[in-house]
Amino acid sequence: MKICGSLLTVLLFTLFITADISWAWQGKVVKINDGDSIEVLHDGIAEKIRLYGIDCPEKQQDFGQKAKEFTSDRVFSKIVDVDPVVKDRYGRTVGIVYQGSRRSLNEDLVNNGYAWVYPQYCDRSQCREWTKQEKEAKARKTGLWAMNSPLPPWNFRRNKGKDSSHWPTSDSRQNGTYHGNVSSGIFHKPGCKGYYCANCNAFFATRNEALAAGYKPCGFCRP
Ligand SMILES: [Zn+2]
Numbered sequence: 001m002k003i004c005g006s007l008l009t010v011l012l013f014t015l016f017i018t019a020d021i022s023w024a025w026q027g028k029v030v031k032i033n034d035g036d037s038i039e040v041l042h043d044g045i046a047e048k049i050r051l052y053g054i055d056c057p058e059k060q061q062d063f064g065q066k067a068k069e070f071t072s073d074r075v076f077s078k079i080v081d082v083d084p085v086v087k088d089r090y091g092r093t094v095g096i097v098y099q100g101s102r103r104s105l106n107e108d109l110v111n112n113g114y115a116w117v118y119p120q121y122c123d124r125s126q127c128r129e130w131t132k133q134e135k136e137a138k139a140r141k142t143g144l145w146a147m148n149s150p151l152p153p154w155n156f157r158r159n160k161g162k163d164s165s166h167w168p169t170s171d172s173r174q175n176g177t178y179h180g181n182v183s184s185g186i187f188h189k190p191g192c193k194g195y196y197c198a199n200c201n202a203f204f205a206t207r208n209e210a211l212a213a214g215y216k217p218c219g220f221c222r223p
Contacts, residue, residue: 113143
């Protein structure tokens with residue numbers, strides 16, 4: 001009976017873990033929208049990918065075009081691996097893109113001075129290394145760091161009154177008490193390990209609201 005119980009725990013735990021993982025996938029890059037925004041074929045459909053944790057200068061800003069060219073030279077028409085991290089509020093995949101065994105495109109853009117690390121949205125372990133590389137790019141005056149006081153794109157967008165054009169606002173992630181996983185259809189309450197899962201992009205003020213939307217309560221936090 002005791003063995004049975006622990007097996008069940010292991011099984012439930014495994015189910016819980018796998019429910020929140022988005023697997024990496026591979027596809028051909030068919031379009032470059034921006035330095036930090038590309039389209040990759042996924043099961044025959046072009047899927048928009050916003051590069052995670054970084055922000056390239058906007059097209060109207062200095063180095064915006066160069067950042068786009070850099071991304072294009074690096075991955076256009078190539079097969080890449082997409083590691084999805086989160087979905088933004090438009091349902092767009094935000095992820096890390098790899099091509100071959102080289103470092104990620106995200107990191108490469110930072111390293112070559114074509115992107116800022118976006119501190120507000122960079123919370124993975126890699127971000128520390130990326131921030132270090134940003135400092136080094138600054139010290140070398142590489143890319144946009146050759147300019148005297150480059151304006152971070154998020155400030156540029158805010159000045160133009162259209163910030164967060166492609167990012168979830170910080171309150172959109174906290175708006176509501178319950179977080180629903182749009183992929184598994186399971187919702188969590190605060191404090192649960194699954195509360196900030198990659199696909200937790202549905203927000204509900206009440207438990208009933210989540211249930212009414214067809215979400216099922218998580219078996220661990222029992223919301
Ligand atoms: Zn939960």
